[in-house]
Amino acid sequence: MTRPELAEFATHPFVRGLAAGYVEQLADRADQVEIAAGQRIFGELGEARGLWLIRSGRVALDLQVPGRQRVVVETLGPGDELGLSWLAPVPRWQFGATAELAVDAWALSSAAVLGLCDADHELGYQLTRRLLTTAIARLHAARIRILDLYALPESTP
Amino acid sequence: MTLTEAPAGYRVRDRVAETRDTVTLTLEPVSAALPGPQPGQFTMLYAFGVGEVPISVSGPAGLPVLTHTIRSVGAVTRALCDAAPGHLVGVRGPFGTTWDEADAAGQDLLLVAGGIGLAPLRPALLAALAARDSYRQVTVLIGARSPSELLYTLELDRWRTAGARVEVTVDKGDAAWRGDVGVVTQLIRRAEIVPDETIALICGPEIMMRLTAQALQAAGMTADRIRVSLERNMQCGVAECGHCQLGPLLLCRDGPVVSYRVAETLLAAREL
Numbered sequence: 001m002t003r004p005e006l007a008e009f010a011t012h013p014f015v016r017g018l019a020a021g022y023v024e025q026l027a028d029r030a031d032q033v034e035i036a037a038g039q040r041i042f043g044e045l046g047e048a049r050g051l052w053l054i055r056s057g058r059v060a061l062d063l064q065v066p067g068r069q070r071v072v073v074e075t076l077g078p079g080d081e082l083g084l085s086w087l088a089p090v091p092r093w094q095f096g097a098t099a100e101l102a103v104d105a106w107a108l109s110s111a112a113v114l115g116l117c118d119a120d121h122e123l124g125y126q127l128t129r130r131l132l133t134t135a136i137a138r139l140h141a142a143r144i145r146i147l148d149l150y151a152l153p154e155s156t157p
Numbered sequence: 158m159t160l161t162e163a164p165a166g167y168r169v170r171d172r173v174a175e176t177r178d179t180v181t182l183t184l185e186p187v188s189a190a191l192p193g194p195q196p197g198q199f200t201m202l203y204a205f206g207v208g209e210v211p212i213s214v215s216g217p218a219g220l221p222v223l224t225h226t227i228r229s230v231g232a233v234t235r236a237l238c239d240a241a242p243g244h245l246v247g248v249r250g251p252f253g254t255t256w257d258e259a260d261a262a263g264q265d266l267l268l269v270a271g272g273i274g275l276a277p278l279r280p281a282l283l284a285a286l287a288a289r290d291s292y293r294q295v296t297v298l299i300g301a302r303s304p305s306e307l308l309y310t311l312e313l314d315r316w317r318t319a320g321a322r323v324e325v326t327v328d329k330g331d332a333a334w335r336g337d338v339g340v341v342t343q344l345i346r347r348a349e350i351v352p353d354e355t356i357a358l359i360c361g362p363e364i365m366m367r368l369t370a371q372a373l374q375a376a377g378m379t380a381d382r383i384r385v386s387l388e389r390n391m392q393c394g395v396a397e398c399g400h401c402q403l404g405p406l407l408l409c410r411d412g413p414v415v416s417y418r419v420a421e422t423l424l425a426a427r428e429l
Contacts, residue, residue: 060338144342148328
């Protein structure tokens, strides 16, 4: 269990700009973790109870599709957050996560984050906005991919 | 140049299959060469007996030998893609505005490509890498539909070695793919952009360019630091026929490279 260095922790996009006291409360509850390339971080349908603030490396979110190999639906990298499903009423991972490259991250338990939010609704509001921003960005990205923008145009010379 | 000027004869010197539907042709003049094109410009390529299409230049700037990367999407482009070494094609041009990547000298240069959009950006990248010390960060963000549809895969490491940061993402990976999966705009967050010291060049499908420009603006960049390459039905190449009109622009003359300050409202319009 290694606590993050506060000044460095404060540079992650998820916490950047939060009041110093809030950053400190989150840092106090975070662990600096190293995840080896190829290591499974969590599997789909498992209980969702963690939030990782990725500093370096790459994480693949995947899904086991019957009749097909493991399908990677998205990758996350430095500055991204891994783990949003604990926000849902039934906190289960909707996708699995594997470190494609060695990952450095700060890990927080969802219980700790929710505990902070319950104790201080202003912090709860700030974090909810940030998590919602991430969720919206991923929703937008998913919609863009549905458009299949790089497919052949219907009629060209 | 007039509407009636005949195409100059060029012979296919080399043909490289980039993907299942995209090839790169190297063309050499049969007699006098046309003026060497600059990054961002296009020529009208004529497949004799089939027709003529606008194709962006995808090779080094200013040379008598032309390089074009062509995706087979219709009768003319199919005929051009099928052209083997020795085959004769017609060329008019070069036409249009340029990337002016040298404006980023002393600053960061960011290139964002979607799909075949990497081809028109390649001359600007090659020019920047040839003068690498003139720039701070040179970053290339590439989005493609799948790993098999990525262009210039053998060059990516060469660009890295020459001093570019190159990031690639695909909409859909395959069993062998170990790179990023997602839309190209997601790479922008990781690009560590210095908003007021970066010039961004974007090329790809229009919606991709709009979303990319919006992401750059969200990162703090102003529209006049962003350039996009627009395409319409270019035909004459000399702003006379009007087929390539987009609002107040005739893109064969006023484009294809346009400041996002100008393009922003045009890209959002439903019908122009």
